[in-house]
Amino acid sequence: GAGVSQTPSNKVTEKGKYVELRCDPISGHTALYWYRQSLGQGPEFLIYFQGTGAADDSGLPNDRFFAVRPEGSVSTLKIQRTERGDSAVYLCASSLSGTGGSPLHFGNGTRLTVT
């Protein structure tokens, strides 16, 4: 079946601009996650949704970052006033449930470059 889909695959933006990154999870998966990965590092947790609500947003670095999942399926990560330090690969993942060791299935990410 279809896996996790992320668009765009690449995004180049200027410092100070606003960007939106989209994630379409595996059908039927209730839990959705956003991670950020810098070169040579493991993925770093940003936010986790269970259904429509953010169950844990403690990984968001500051209030420029915001994510929504209004209908419990597609999610959008929004970054305001982008900075060069925001450049990274933003990964989305989904799982059947957010508890009990259910594995996360990742998309191929959006590579964000802030110039």
Add this chain to the structure above:
Amino acid sequence: EDQVTQSPEALRLQEGESSSLNCSYTVSGLRGLFWYRQDPGKGPEFLFTLYSAGEEKEKERLKATLTKKESFLHITAPKPEDSATYLCAVQAGGGSTLGRLYFGRGTQLTVWP
């Protein structure tokens, strides 16, 4: 603070030369330990979940084991197509942080013919 450490950072093997990757962790209340494979430009691909000490899982040339403090990913007779970065992650605790995974930095494996 919860922590996941992987070693070595990089490993070069000749085709057929077996070896092991290590993942050590310090978390409270382990709920699951996950191994992922990541190819360049791709997202992590799920390999295994281990839930309790003593558990083992196998898939083709890969075998994952778990103790109370660490996990090993054993690679038997590797082939060049096994070249990738292998990531370890743990899910732990409870409450609002239960859903997140804590990742290590990964081991970059290169298998040459």
